[in-house]
Amino acid sequence: MNFDQPRYIHSDKFKIATYADGPTNGTPLILIHGWPEIAYSWKPVIPALTAAGYRVICYDLRGFGWSDNPIEDEHYAMPQLVADLEAVMDAYGVEQGTIVGHDWGGSIVWHAARMISHRVNRVIGICVPHTARAPVPPLKIIEKRSGDDHYFIEYLKRPDEVARLYAKDPDAFFRLLFRTTPDGAKLGPDVTSIPKNFEAFLKAGAPEVKGGLLHGGDRAMFVKGYWRSGFRAGMNLYRNIDENWRLSEGMSDRITQPVLMISPERDLLLPPELTDPMVKMVPNLTRVRIPDCGHWAMWDAPDDLTRHMLNWL
Secondary structure (H helix, E strand, O other): OOOOOOEEEEEOOEEEEEEEEOOOOOOEEEEEOOOOOOHHHHOOOHHHHHHOOOEEEEEOOOOOOOOOOOOOHHHHOHHHHHHHHHHHHHHOOOOOEEEEEEOHHHHHHHHHHHHOHHHEEEEEEEOOOOOOOOOOOHHHHHHHHHOOOOHHHHHHHOHHHHHHHHHOOHHHHHHHHOEOOOOOOOOOHHHHOHHHHHHHHHHOOOOOOOOEOOOHHHHHHHHHHHHHHOOOHHHHHHHOHHHHHHHOOOOOOOOOOOEEEEEEOOOOOOOHHHHOOHHHHOOOEEEEEEOOOOOOHHHHOHHHHHHHHHHHO
């Protein structure tokens, strides 16, 4: 897949950068990335998928990489994100396809499976489980449990300041964030206080870290993408969490398509047990785990990830 030459399509009034590889008559797989990622995040798994005969399509979410990056919050609610997915499918002539989401892409696929169910025949979620609608706005729950230092709350309350912090040294940011999960690690401020931790990392001189997953040209591609888009627009995904909660009122929690849920066992934010409630909401559910793998599954365990995907497909 040539990530240096995106094909631009339009959704609303915005340009979305898309990429495709594999046989044009192959079964389509649409891959949706998360934060802080770009379509390039799928690079390690695409060769195995195309070699198996699939037509692989991915794109930079609005606000990311080479897509347009409007700054206003209202452009990043779930209806707009699902509309972008449908626009990509339209542009590539995909009447119905399998959608695959990692991180925020996972949230998008669970909504798309219900909002445009006639366009989605199968769903693969990586890391982020499908959840029932919370009883109160989710950001209130997160703030009460974790305080103001949780990155969700930081992006809500001081997004411009945090975006400027990350932009001081994007290469250091991706070195710090994209790492394996060390033995014995537990969920706590070391994981959730991303702005505070990065600020301390810069003050320490951005030293070498263990377990880095992005190397050389791969990390440079991320840096290039974020020099173009900046960090501020992508934070609007988080700033719309409560709005998405409001908009989902009355929507069924049930997902009827066949679903594969892939959970890395070392994902501290999203451990596999969080998928247990899916059993009651997804009647055609397959769950698998990837041992010795953290949140960044495409880089941490690409062979295991593609094996699970292809076996299920």
